[in-house]
Structure formats: C-alpha cells, structure tokens
Amino acid sequence: MLACLCAVLWHLPAVPALNRTGDPGPGPSIQKTYDLTRYLEHQLRSLAGTYLNYLGPPFNEPDFNPPRLGAETLPRATVNLDVWRGLNDKLRLTQNYEAYSHLLCYLRGLDRQAATAELRRSLAHFCTSLQGLLGSIAGVMAALGYPLPQPLPGTEPTRAPGPAHSDFLQKMDDFWLLKELQTWLWRSAKDFNRLKKKTQPPPAAVTLHLEAHGF
Amino acid sequence: MGGLKPPSAEEPVQSGRRRRQRRRRLQPARRGARQRDPAAVLAPRSVPRSLPGVVEGRGAEPPRPEGANPAFSHHPIPLVLEVLERVGLEKEDIDVLSVRPVVKSFSGMVSDSVSSSLAMSLMVSLPVFLALSLVMAAPVPWACCAVLAAATAVVYAQRHSPQEAPHVQYERLGSDVTLPCGTANWDAAVTWRVNGTDLAPDLLNGSQLVLHGLELGHSGLYACFHRDSWHLRHQVLLHVGLPPREPVLSCRSNTYPKGFYCSWHLPTPTYIPNTFNVTVLHGSKIMVCEKDPALKNRCHIRYMHLFSTIKYKVSISVSNALGHNATAITFDEFTIVKPDPPENVVARPVPSNPRRLEVTWQTPSTWPDPESFPLKFFLRYRPLILDQWQHVELSDGTAHTITDAYAGKEYIIQVAAKDNEIGTWSDWSVAAHATPWTEEPRHLTTEAQAPDHDQHHQLTGTPTHHEDL
Numbered sequence: 001m002l003a004c005l006c007a008v009l010w011h012l013p014a015v016p017a018l019n020r021t022g023d024p025g026p027g028p029s030i031q032k033t034y035d036l037t038r039y040l041e042h043q044l045r046s047l048a049g050t051y052l053n054y055l056g057p058p059f060n061e062p063d064f065n066p067p068r069l070g071a072e073t074l075p076r077a078t079v080n081l082d083v084w085r086g087l088n089d090k091l092r093l094t095q096n097y098e099a100y101s102h103l104l105c106y107l108r109g110l111d112r113q114a115a116t117a118e119l120r121r122s123l124a125h126f127c128t129s130l131q132g133l134l135g136s137i138a139g140v141m142a143a144l145g146y147p148l149p150q151p152l153p154g155t156e157p158t159r160a161p162g163p164a165h166s167d168f169l170q171k172m173d174d175f176w177l178l179k180e181l182q183t184w185l186w187r188s189a190k191d192f193n194r195l196k197k198k199t200q201p202p203p204a205a206v207t208l209h210l211e212a213h214g215f
Numbered sequence: 216m217g218g219l220k221p222p223s224a225e226e227p228v229q230s231g232r233r234r235r236q237r238r239r240r241l242q243p244a245r246r247g248a249r250q251r252d253p254a255a256v257l258a259p260r261s262v263p264r265s266l267p268g269v270v271e272g273r274g275a276e277p278p279r280p281e282g283a284n285p286a287f288s289h290h291p292i293p294l295v296l297e298v299l300e301r302v303g304l305e306k307e308d309i310d311v312l313s314v315r316p317v318v319k320s321f322s323g324m325v326s327d328s329v330s331s332s333l334a335m336s337l338m339v340s341l342p343v344f345l346a347l348s349l350v351m352a353a354p355v356p357w358a359c360c361a362v363l364a365a366a367t368a369v370v371y372a373q374r375h376s377p378q379e380a381p382h383v384q385y386e387r388l389g390s391d392v393t394l395p396c397g398t399a400n401w402d403a404a405v406t407w408r409v410n411g412t413d414l415a416p417d418l419l420n421g422s423q424l425v426l427h428g429l430e431l432g433h434s435g436l437y438a439c440f441h442r443d444s445w446h447l448r449h450q451v452l453l454h455v456g457l458p459p460r461e462p463v464l465s466c467r468s469n470t471y472p473k474g475f476y477c478s479w480h481l482p483t484p485t486y487i488p489n490t491f492n493v494t495v496l497h498g499s500k501i502m503v504c505e506k507d508p509a510l511k512n513r514c515h516i517r518y519m520h521l522f523s524t525i526k527y528k529v530s531i532s533v534s535n536a537l538g539h540n541a542t543a544i545t546f547d548e549f550t551i552v553k554p555d556p557p558e559n560v561v562a563r564p565v566p567s568n569p570r571r572l573e574v575t576w577q578t579p580s581t582w583p584d585p586e587s588f589p590l591k592f593f594l595r596y597r598p599l600i601l602d603q604w605q606h607v608e609l610s611d612g613t614a615h616t617i618t619d620a621y622a623g624k625e626y627i628i629q630v631a632a633k634d635n636e637i638g639t640w641s642d643w644s645v646a647a648h649a650t651p652w653t654e655e656p657r658h659l660t661t662e663a664q665a666p667d668h669d670q671h672h673q674l675t676g677t678p679t680h681h682e683d684l
Contacts, residue, residue: 063545065526077522179524187522189636194587
C-alpha cells in the first residue's frame with residue numbers, strides 16, 4: 001500500500017564537489033561524517049527507547065532476544081571480520097551509502113497512524129539527520145572520485161502490504177529496523193575511523209588528494 | 216573422646232599405622248614374645264592363646280586348652296612361612312610389616328591382604344588340621360600337605376579377589392549420617408576408626424556409626440574392624456560438603472574485535488569437587504568456548520562476525536555429588552567490550568616548570584587493533600595529601616601534560632582506556648607517582664649562579680633549558 005518514495009532519494013542532485021583549490025583532502029569531510037554518525041547514534045538511543053515503549057512489551061524489555069525471522073530485505077551490518085578488514089575504500093563507502101538509503105526509506109514508512117505526535121516529530125527529525133549523513137557520505141565519495149551507487153530496478157525497498165502481515169509481525173519488523181540502524185551507526189563509526197587513518201594527508205604533500213585515490 | 220581428626224595425609228601412612236596398631240593388639244597376648252622376632256610375632260608358643268580372637272570369633276570352635284596338642288603347636292611356623300613364601304614375601308618382609316611403617320602403598324595393599332588372609336588361612340587351616348589329625352591319626356605330612364593346600368587356596372583367593380576399596384561417600388554439611396559396617400549384622404561387634412584413631416563406642420548404633428551435625432572436620436577415612444580379630448570389614452571415605460549455589464558468570468571482550476572470554480565462580484565454596492559446563496549460543500548457532508590454558512574458570516570465544524544484531528547467550532551449569540545449579544546471561548556484542556588498563560604509565564617532572572607533570576602511557580598490549588579500533592583515555596590525578604581527583608578525558612594520543620600541579624607536592628596519577636564508541640571504561644591503571652620540578656636550594660658559595668637569570672625563569676615559567684654557565 002505504501003509505495004516508497006525513495007526514488008526521490010536516489011536521484012538526489014549530486015552534492016557539489018568540494019573546492020579543489022588548496023584542497024585539504026577528504027580528511028575534514030570524513031571527520032565530519034564520523035561526527036555525524038556519533039550524533040545520530042546518540043539521537044537514536046532516545047528515539048528507540050521511546051518507540052519501543054510505544055510498541056510495548058516484549059519489545060521494550062532489555063533481554064528481549066527474538067530469532068531473526070522476516071525483515072529479510074533490511075541491510076545487515078554484520079560482516080565477516082577479515083572481509084570487513086579487507087574492504088577497499090570504495091566498497092566501504094558504497095556499502096554505507098546503500099545501507100542508509102534503504103534504512104531511511106524504511107524509517108519514512110514507519111506506521112505513524114497510531115503513533116503520538118511527539119513520536120512523529122522525533123522520527124521526522126531523525127530522518128532529516130539521517131539524510132544529512134547520506135549527503136555527507138556522498139560528499140566523501142565525490143571527493144575521492146567514486147561514483148554514487150545507482151539503484152538497480154526492482155531493488156527499491158517497499159513495505160510488505162496487506163492484511164497478511166499481522167500487527168505483531170509489523171512490530172517485529174520495526175524492532176529489527178531500529179536494531180539494524182543502531183548497529184550500522186556503530187559500524188560506520190569504525191568504517192570512518194579506518195578511512196580517516198588511511199586518507200590522513202601527510203603534512204608536507206600538496207597533491208595528497210590524488211594519492212588518496214590509490215588506497 | 217573427641218578424637219575426630221581433620222582429613223590427614225596420604226593413605227599409605229595411615230594404613231601402615233593401622234597395621235602396626237593391629238600388630239600391637241596381637242602381641243600383648245603372647246607373653247614373652249619379643250616384638251621384633253618374626254617367629255614370635257606370628258607363631259606363638261601356644262596357638263589358642265596367641266590368636267584368641269581368631270578362634271573365639273568363629274564361635275563354632277571351642278577354645279583349645281593350653282598345650283593340648285604339643286605336636287600341633289610347632290607346625291604353624293613352617294605352615295605360615297610356606298604360605299608366605301607362596302605369596303612372595305620373605306621373613307625379612309614380615310619384619311618390615313611388624314615394625315616399620317609402610318613406605319609404598321603397593322606393599323601396604325599386599326601386606327593388608329596377607330595379614331587378613333593370614334588370619335583367614337589360619338582360621339581355616341588350624342581347625343582342619345586338628346580335625347584331620349584327630350580323626351584319622353593319619354601321617355602328619357599328608358594332613359599337613361592337605362591343610363597347606365587349603366591354606367594356599369584361601370590365600371590365593373583372598374589375594375586375587377581385590378581388597379575392598381574404600382567406599383566414597385559425599386554428605387551434606389550439617390546433616391546426620393549413619394555409616395553401616397559393610398554387610399555386617401546390626402549386632403556384630405565392631406570397632407570404628409577414623410584416620411587411624413579409635414572412635415568412642417557411644418557413637419555406635421549397633422555396628423553402625425552415627426554422626427550428627429556433620430562438620431567439615433568429619434571428612435576422612437572411616438574404617439570398621441571386627442572387634443576382636445581386627446579384621447578390616449569396611450572402609451568409607453567420607454567427604455562433607457555442600458551442593459553448589461547459583462554460579463556467578465560474566466563475559467568481557469578485552470581483545471575486540473578478536474573475541475571475548477567468560478569467567479565464572481561459585482559465590483560460596485562447596486568443599487567437594489565440582490564440574491562446570493559452559494555453552495555459548497549466537498542465535499541458534501553453537502559456538503566453541505576454548506578452555507584457558509592457565510585459568511580453570513575461564514574460556515575463550517572467537518568472533519566470527521562483527522556488527523551482529525543477534526545477542527549472545529552464555530549458559531553455565533555446575534554439579535557435584537550433592538547437587539546441581541545453573542545460570543545464563545545474554546548480551547549484545549558491543550556491551551561487553553572493556554579494554555585492559557593502559558600500560559607503562561610514567562609521570563615525569565618537567566625541568567624548570569614547578570607546576571607541570573608530563574604523563575605518558577601505552578595502549579594495552581591485549582588490544583589487537585588500535586588503528587581501526589582506536590581507544591580514548593581518561594586521566595585522573597591528585598596530590599597524595601588530598602582526596603579529590605582531577606579528571607581529563609583525552610580522545611587521542613598517549614601523552615598529556617598536567618599544568619596545574621601544586622608545586623613541590625607528590626602526585627598520584629592513573630589512566631583508563633575505552634573504545635571510542637562502544638563498551639565501557641577499563642579499570643584504572645597501575646598508579647604513577649611524581650613530584651613536579653622544584654628549584655635546587657641555592658648554595659651560598661662563590662660559584663653561585665647569577666641571581667637575575669634564575670629570577671627571570673621563575674617568573675615567566677617558560678620551559679627553557681638551564682644553560683651551562
């Protein structure tokens with residue numbers, strides 16, 4: 001029933017390229033992106049608390065530990081340790097960008113009919129911040145010369161429609177969405193830490209942004 | 216009586232003591248027999264009086280009058296010695312048995328079987344011999360051989376059937392226990408001993424030993440003996456303890472992202488051996504927890520995947536002879552991250568700066584990847600004479616300069632570490648001590664430094680080096 005309007009997101013105008021003259025490199029924007037992930041993680045903590053309370057028990061219980069059923073299309077942060085270590089910068093950034101695009105889409109589709117006005121406001125605020133993060137990631141990718149990932153036809157996330165999806169299962173989906181979002185934000189912090197260290201400009205070099213491409 | 220001793224040392228010494236005491240019981244009956252004479256020990260002048268317990272214990276055979284059968288009184292010596300030869304012991308060994316405490320448990324076991332089987336074989340052989348010689352008046356050598364064969368058979372049967380090993384029993388602290396003397400009748404005449412010490416008869420209920428309100432001191436080796444023959448009937452190795460209470464389990468990752476470890480302990484001791492069983496579940500997948508090579512209450516799990524949304528569940532069960540208990544904990548990957556404290560914390564005074572201290576440290580060596588998983592640090596410091604700490608949080612670097620130290624006061628400084636984004640702070644490091652630089656007292660000599668130069672440095676407080684004047 002809810003057609004996702006994420007098409008809009010994918011065709012965002014490209015973030016204006018960073019001013020290349022006297023370029024300090026992608027370092028500052030990586031740092032900014034890192035800071036944004038921390039800010040969002042902090043914001044999410046209070047949002048998730050409120051939302052899970054709204055969903056009610058057992059979702060708001062601290063040791064609620066359900067098996068991961070359904071929510072198949074959610075982008076999963078979990079990754080093999082060696083694979084994660086070995087990701088090249090382009091892949092690392094791409095995975096982050098795609099994940100947050102999907103997650104933002106799902107967040108926007110959260111059922112707001114029953115939610116309180118306060119909750120709706122918090123959700124909307126968070127969505128805006130998340131969009132800011134996406135823009136920031138796009139900026140880093142542009143600075144490093146990587147193309148923004150284009151959506152493949154048919155992979156746009158949509159919410160499962162109809163009465164077949166019970167109320168409880170819907171709530172489970174919401175639970176996993178918030179959980180995955182939190183985990184992605186923790187992962188991104190580590191991802192950007194890694195990027196920060198690797199693309200740190202050596203003090204003397206001038207053509208450092210060109211060197212960054214080779215990493 | 217109060218002769219209940221705490222659990223004593225090895226068995227061999229105990230059994231040696233027991234045997235020696237048993238020997239002593241036999242010896243007083245043989246008047247005039249020297250203790251060290253093996254023949255005197257085993258082959259008295261008149262058999263009935265030397266082994267009164269043996270003959271009387273049987274009940275069926277009436278005691279023989281002294282000197283009734285002179286021919287008989289000499290035969291037990293070669294009979295016994297031949298029996299012993301068959302078993303593989305020499306006369307010299309008998310000497311050892313009677314006098315010295317046992318050195319090896321094997322010889323102890325054999326000796327035990329010999330001494331008890333000796334009594335047994337004599338019990339069997341003597342009446343048989345008597346009967347035969349009286350009834351048949353047959354040639355003594357023939358009867359002797361028959362008896363010897365019987366005795367040997369008994370000895371071999373005794374020797375090859377294993378000596379009854381002590382029955383191991385676990386009982387609960389504070390409870391009451393009744394120890395039966397093996398298969399003996401309730402009205403059998405027995406004596407109980409614990410760790411070689413006699414127990415008062417008022418603890419007995421017939422042939423059973425009754426212990427009330429068990430304490431830890433009650434643990435030990437209990438043995439019951441036939442009162443007169445001192446034949447060992449039954450042994451119980453009693454352990455007094457408690458069933459286990461709910462174990463305390465905790466898990467921690469000080470080597471993120473490599474893995475984590477879990478450690479456990481019991482809140483109160485059980486005083487008896489316990490076995491622990493740990494299982495780790497990640498969702499529905501079972502993970503292996505490898506035992507720590509050094510610590511027996513710890514095991515290690517390796518992370519296969521990072522950034523997992525599925526919780527880990529660690530369960531532990533503990534059991535011993537008296538009971539069973541279990542507990543479990545569930546947690547997310549991120550919540551158990553806690554690094555080890557920073558290492559090698561060193562604090563140094565800064566020359567010419569009476570209010571500064573330079574502190575350096577290293578990231579904990581157990582943290583595998585500080586590049587991708589950087590740590591932030593928390594520094595606290597105070598002069599020894601004050602109680603209140605000053606705190607500084609540092610997001611980067613492994614050095615810091617304190618600039619507000621009180622001049623001339625000794626400081627104590629500690630550092631803690633935490634992953635930048637996840638988990639909790641480490642414990643505080645080992646403390647470093649330092650006192651800020653103070654000016655050397657001026658010597659009133661002609662080689663004194665120019666006063667103006669020194670005044671200048673102190674007032675401005677700039678970190679300059681003293682140049683050689």
